[in-house]
Amino acid sequence: QVQLVQSGAEVRKPGSSVKVSCKTSGGTFGSYGLNWVRQAPGQGLEWMGGIIPVIGTANYAQSFQGRVTITADESSDTVYMELSSLRSEDTAVYYCARSTGPLGFDYWGQGTLVSVSS
Amino acid sequence: DIQMTQSPSSLSASVGDRVTITCRASQSISSFLNWYQQKPGKAPKLLIHAASTLQSGVPSRFSGSGSGTEFTLTISSLQPEDFGSYYCQQSYDTLMYTFGQGTKLEIK
Numbered sequence: 001q002v003q004l005v006q007s008g009a010e011v012r013k014p015g016s017s018v019k020v021s022c023k024t025s026g027g028t029f030g031s032y033g034l035n036w037v038r039q040a041p042g043q044g045l046e047w048m049g050g051i052i053p054v055i056g057t058a059n060y061a062q063s064f065q066g067r068v069t070i071t072a073d074e075s076s077d078t079v080y081m082e083l084s085s086l087r088s089e090d091t092a093v094y095y096c097a098r099s100t101g102p103l104g105f106d107y108w109g110q111g112t113l114v115s116v117s118s
Numbered sequence: 119d120i121q122m123t124q125s126p127s128s129l130s131a132s133v134g135d136r137v138t139i140t141c142r143a144s145q146s147i148s149s150f151l152n153w154y155q156q157k158p159g160k161a162p163k164l165l166i167h168a169a170s171t172l173q174s175g176v177p178s179r180f181s182g183s184g185s186g187t188e189f190t191l192t193i194s195s196l197q198p199e200d201f202g203s204y205y206c207q208q209s210y211d212t213l214m215y216t217f218g219q220g221t222k223l224e225i226k
Binding site: 033035037044045046047050059061062095097099101102103104105106108109110111 | 119150152154156161162163164167168173203205207209210212213214215216217218219220
């Protein structure tokens with residue numbers, strides 16, 4: 001059974017960075033895409049970027065370019081998302097999700113709440 | 119980027135009603151369109167991929183149709199457990215996925 005388990009809630013001050021992890025199990029880690037999607041309070045879903053671990057290169061949404069870094073550690077089947085220069089508008093739930101190319105995001109993590117406040 | 123536009127942004131319907139949600143893409147995406155359901159406080163759940171293919175375990179009252187730039191999600195007979203938000207997503211460009219803004223479905 002495929003599972004994606006994310007790290008716990010984080011509180012950060014404006015201008016700082018946060019790194020969220022997503023540990024996968026039950027599947028072939030390297031060959032699927034792993035993506036990060038965020039959802040601000042009361043808002044919709046926003047794709048941030050993704051990576052296929054066996055390829056290693058990440059792709060990012062335009063709105064996050066330069067602020068987000070997605071990496072994968074094949075030794076621990078874990079994907080990371082680091083967001084820098086945090087501002088209050090980055091307060092959101094961040095989800096990791098597995099993609100199978102064009103067939104959608106079939107497995108999701110439980111979500112990680114990141115709160116940014118001074 | 120491919121822009122996805124959903125309508126309506128919210129709707130209220132009664133149990134047993136037929137409900138339709140529309141999603142439009144800013145360019146042709148063939149049939150690379152997925153639908154998700156999200157309940158409050160939960161992660162989204164993939165309902166339909168490739169415009170019309172139901173994920174395993176999804177009730178048959180859900181169906182999807184369309185190709186090119188216009189797509190629909192239909193619930194043939196609304197059930198109480200179908201409340202929540204629904205999102206479309208294009209997967210034509212797998213280097214830059216995009217979601218629609220969502221439709222909030224309430225049960226009258």
